[in-house]
Amino acid sequence: MTITSVPLPAQGVAPQDLAELGLRESATFDRATIADIQRAAATGVYDIRGWGAKRKVPHFDDLLFLGASMSRYPLEGYREKCDPDVVLGDRHATRPLHLQTPVTIAGMSFGALSANAKEALGRGASEVGTSTTTGDGGMTPEERGQSKHLVYQYLPSRYGMNPDDLRKADAIEIVLGQGAKPGGGGMLLGQKITERVAGMRTLPVGIDQRSASRHPDWTGPDDLEIKIGELREITDWKTPIYVKIGASRPYYDTALAVKSGADVVVVDGMQGGTAATQQVFIENVGIPTLAAIPQAVQALQELGVHRKVQLIVSGGIRTGADVAKAMALGADAVAIGTAALIALGDNDPRYAAEYSALGSAAGFYDDFQDGRDPAGITTQDPELSSRLDPVAAGKRLANYLRVLTMEAQTIARACGKSHLHNLEPEDLVALTIEASAMARVPLAGTSWIPGQGSF
Amino acid sequence: MVTLTAPEVPTVDALTDTTVDLGVSSVRELNQAIHNAVDGQSWTVTNPGGKHSLAVGIDADINVAIEGHAGYYAAGMHQKGNVTINGNAGVGLAENIMSGRVHVTGDASQSAAATGHGGLVVIDGNAGARCGISMKGVDIVVGGNIGHMSAFMAQAGRLVVCGDAGDALGDSIYEARLYVKGTVASLGADCIEKPLREEHLAELAELLAAAGRTDNPAEFKRYGSARNLYHFHVDNSTSY
Ligand SMILES: Cc1cc2nc3c(=O)[nH]c(=O)nc-3n(C[C@H](O)[C@H](O)[C@H](O)COP(=O)(O)O)c2cc1C
Numbered sequence: 001m002t003i004t005s006v007p008l009p010a011q012g013v014a015p016q017d018l019a020e021l022g023l024r025e026s027a028t029f030d031r032a033t034i035a036d037i038q039r040a041a042a043t044g045v046y047d048i049r050g051w052g053a054k055r056k057v058p059h060f061d062d063l064l065f066l067g068a069s070m071s072r073y074p075l076e077g078y079r080e081k082c083d084p085d086v087v088l089g090d091r092h093a094t095r096p097l098h099l100q101t102p103v104t105i106a107g108m109s110f111g112a113l114s115a116n117a118k119e120a121l122g123r124g125a126s127e128v129g130t131s132t133t134t135g136d137g138g139m140t141p142e143e144r145g146q147s148k149h150l151v152y153q154y155l156p157s158r159y160g161m162n163p164d165d166l167r168k169a170d171a172i173e174i175v176l177g178q179g180a181k182p183g184g185g186g187m188l189l190g191q192k193i194t195e196r197v198a199g200m201r202t203l204p205v206g207i208d209q210r211s212a213s214r215h216p217d218w219t220g221p222d223d224l225e226i227k228i229g230e231l232r233e234i235t236d237w238k239t240p241i242y243v244k245i246g247a248s249r250p251y252y253d254t255a256l257a258v259k260s261g262a263d264v265v266v267v268d269g270m271q272g273g274t275a276a277t278q279q280v281f282i283e284n285v286g287i288p289t290l291a292a293i294p295q296a297v298q299a300l301q302e303l304g305v306h307r308k309v310q311l312i313v314s315g316g317i318r319t320g321a322d323v324a325k326a327m328a329l330g331a332d333a334v335a336i337g338t339a340a341l342i343a344l345g346d347n348d349p350r351y352a353a354e355y356s357a358l359g360s361a362a363g364f365y366d367d368f369q370d371g372r373d374p375a376g377i378t379t380q381d382p383e384l385s386s387r388l389d390p391v392a393a394g395k396r397l398a399n400y401l402r403v404l405t406m407e408a409q410t411i412a413r414a415c416g417k418s419h420l421h422n423l424e425p426e427d428l429v430a431l432t433i434e435a436s437a438m439a440r441v442p443l444a445g446t447s448w449i450p451g452q453g454s455f
Numbered sequence: 456m457v458t459l460t461a462p463e464v465p466t467v468d469a470l471t472d473t474t475v476d477l478g479v480s481s482v483r484e485l486n487q488a489i490h491n492a493v494d495g496q497s498w499t500v501t502n503p504g505g506k507h508s509l510a511v512g513i514d515a516d517i518n519v520a521i522e523g524h525a526g527y528y529a530a531g532m533h534q535k536g537n538v539t540i541n542g543n544a545g546v547g548l549a550e551n552i553m554s555g556r557v558h559v560t561g562d563a564s565q566s567a568a569a570t571g572h573g574g575l576v577v578i579d580g581n582a583g584a585r586c587g588i589s590m591k592g593v594d595i596v597v598g599g600n601i602g603h604m605s606a607f608m609a610q611a612g613r614l615v616v617c618g619d620a621g622d623a624l625g626d627s628i629y630e631a632r633l634y635v636k637g638t639v640a641s642l643g644a645d646c647i648e649k650p651l652r653e654e655h656l657a658e659l660a661e662l663l664a665a666a667g668r669t670d671n672p673a674e675f676k677r678y679g680s681a682r683n684l685y686h687f688h689v690d691n692s693t694s695y
Contacts, residue, residue: 045687158570158589161551163512163532190686202572202591202610203629207685210627212608216588217528217547217566226507230528230547233486234512 036279047279048187050368050378052180052271052316052338057288059271060322062435063428064444068416075413082409083419086333088131088310089171089240089263092232096240096263097149097170099333100129101405102420103323106268106314106335107153107173107244109135111188111197112275112368113341114385115142116393117377120344122146123390124397128405133173133335136186136211138200139165146394151242154231157186157211159201163234171264172231173242174224176215176253179272179315182246182286185213187276191371194380221256228261242266247292247315248285254299258309266335267296269315273338275378276369289315289326291438294425297330306330307421320407327408328423329439336404343400344393345375471496478502482509492517505545510538513555530557533574546583549576552593565602568595571612577666584621587614590631596666606633607643615662617670625678633678634659636670647681 018025025031039047068074075082090096105125110118112135119142125132131149138160144150152169154161166172177183188197188209198205218227228241243257244266257265269289274282293313300306313326314335326334338346347355349362354374360367368378376388412420415427429444430436436443437450475485475498486508489498494516503509507526510519510533517536521529524542533552540548543561552571562580569585571593578586578595584602587595587609596615603621606614609631619637626643632655633646642648651659651673659672 048687158551158591161570162553162572163514163534163551166532204685207629208687210608210684212589216569216585216607217550223527223546226527227547230508230511230531233482233508234532236487236490237483 048189048276048369049279049282049366050273050275050277051282051366052273053283053286054366055283057271058290058432058435058438059288059316060290060325062290062431063325063439063441064431065321065324065328065411065415065427066429067414072416074416075418077410077413080413081418082413084405084409086310086421088312088333089242091263091305091309092261093171093238093240093263095170095238097131099131099149101401102327102331102333102408103317103401103404104130104151104312104333104335105132105340106272106337107133107135107151107175108275108337108341109137109186109188110140110143111135111137111192111201111380112378114376114379114388115140116385116388116390117341117344118143119146119390120388120393120397121340122150123394124340124343124401125149127394127398128401130401131170136175137188137197138162139168140200144168146390153244155186156213156215157201158216159186159203159211166231166239167235169239171240171242172235173244173266174228174231174262175244177244177246177248177268178274179246179268179270179286179289180274181277181281182248182270183213184277184281184285186211187369189276189369189371192369192380197380221260224256224260232261240264242312244268246270246272247287247289250287250292251295251299254296254311255303258300258303258305262309264310264312265296265300266312266314267292268335269313271316272314273341274368288438289313289317290435293326293329293331294438294440300330307332320404320409321411323404323408324411324420324423325428327420328427329425329441332421339400340397341377343397344377345388345396346373346377348375351375472499473497474499474501476501477504477506477509482506485509486511489513489515489517489519503542507545513538516555524561533557543580544578548578549574549593552576562599567597568593571595573612575662575665581618587612587631590614594662594665596662596668598666598668600637603640604643606631606646609633613658613662615659615666615675617668625680627684628678628680630680632658634662634675635678636675639676639678642678645681645684646678649677649679651675651677 086102088097126148132147133151149170151171153173155175190206240263242264243262245253247269270286310332312333313331351374352362371379373379376385428441497518500521503523505524505526509529511531513536514534519538521540526545528547530538530549535555538557540559544559544563546564548563548567549557550569552574554574556575558577563578563582565583566585567582568576570589572591576595579598581599582601586601586605588607590609590612592612600618606625608627610629614633616635620639622640623643625646656672
């Protein structure tokens, strides 16, 4: 949110002096909470914003790797191979994807993002041999043109859905939900429904888009199986079909996605980013990525399809360590949204003055719904979007993707693995009891996993 | 639930008039053959037996006649050609149709012509719930009644109902135009009755004629969006 609609803090007292004055901030009613109440009272509508959950939840930071030593030996950094490639969708599709890094770009719509941002994502991803994904708004020619591997989302709204683009896609992702809002539909506010966006979505220009949260022509896993059958028939069984779920009951949802015939399951944890969602939804619905992975992996293992139906995990992936931890817990690949936008230039301090004018600050800006992004990414304003050079931004993304991959490889080699997929839960320990229980790896220095039988 | 496995893809000789007996051939063979088709060819499908995904993804000016009942998603994502089902159709008939024409002589189940972007869908009998849900430009003519939640979030296109409409017609509707000859059990949020002017009578007459119907356009009522939900607003909070 922005603080434009609420009183600014008392003038003349710098925040660092408040404690010295003996003022005590309430843990329950902290300043952000007070600002939320004031905003609600002033406007009468709930706060809609972008980004993901901002509250602290157990995460990859709460896990550590056990490097090799006496009982197992490490691989040499520059000589011994540690492959990062991944094949996605070879269960049923005759044309699976073969990516050079397990870090993929998550679905973000043209509409939520500017055309330049979409092009930059395509350029960056293609440069390192990974995939990018459309979003709730259809496929643009720029995006198809710049993306070597393009995943086409099939969402409840079906904005811009058509069989020509479906046949052009390298994979199809049926979206049931998103980690930021499991159970919620797409949202795009009027500021971003320009003529082009409206045309692609068949909506009147400038309206606040309402969209469905359930698919219009199927409900439940039995129908989904028939729906997947239809998409396979239309694409002559060539194209891999993913099913994306927002993490709430990932054990059951993963099992049902497998039963319905998915080639790949995408699980997005509650920290996952969004372009526009009610804050109350972002912060209070869904479970952390860390808790979701072992549940999804358990479902795959019980059905005997772990590594055959690939698992892509997203929601709060920032570093190569996060990538390696997700993979050690059993993911085949990961997807990034927020981090990719930051690599393009989102929340760049060079726009500090403009963020401030919008009532925010570099590092805090989350008003993706507003369309006034100084960095030219989450906007449809021609002047603002022209600030993002798709070539330079694509280069930054490619750099960042390379770093993520190399970091993950560094860790995997230290654990003695010749492929990122050889990382395993046994390589991990947890720093906190919560993370230990969720990730199902022992608390560091113990053999204790809360919730797993004896203690 | 059955586990889907990739079937072998046989090559079917493209004849100009082909009969495919689904008692013998597979759905995969049928769809592969019509995907390889060229304009002007015709298919007759016998023994459809309510199978799913019949004649999906057509992308050529061909004619397909299905002699019997079809399951889910018959003529899904249809483009350019003509599909006639001499029987009933299951859920999601002609879903996301882009152009061309799909005609069902019997009844259609839920979500007929869902999200259709163009073309014409004619249902001589009744249609179930959610007929024309999220329609985006398709024209739909239903000879009988339609079920509840039809034209939910309908964005564009025209829905003509010669019988009655169920509850919550046109809930959260955008710019689609709805014409109903019989009664409407109830209107959904933001859907209102609107005057039937000359241009509406003319387009209605055209749609009825295209569907081969003789109903009198003057006997219909028109429904559409009040456009009150086009912007998030405090006063609409009970509708969200
Ligand atoms: C600007 C933005 C737009 C998004 N649009 C979509 C979308 O259209 N469809 C979708 O399934 N997910 C969408 N997402 C969610 C991402 O696909 C992904 O699940 C999430 O960003 C992953 O978490 P991370 O941001 O922490 O990496 C969007 C996310 C962002 C930040």
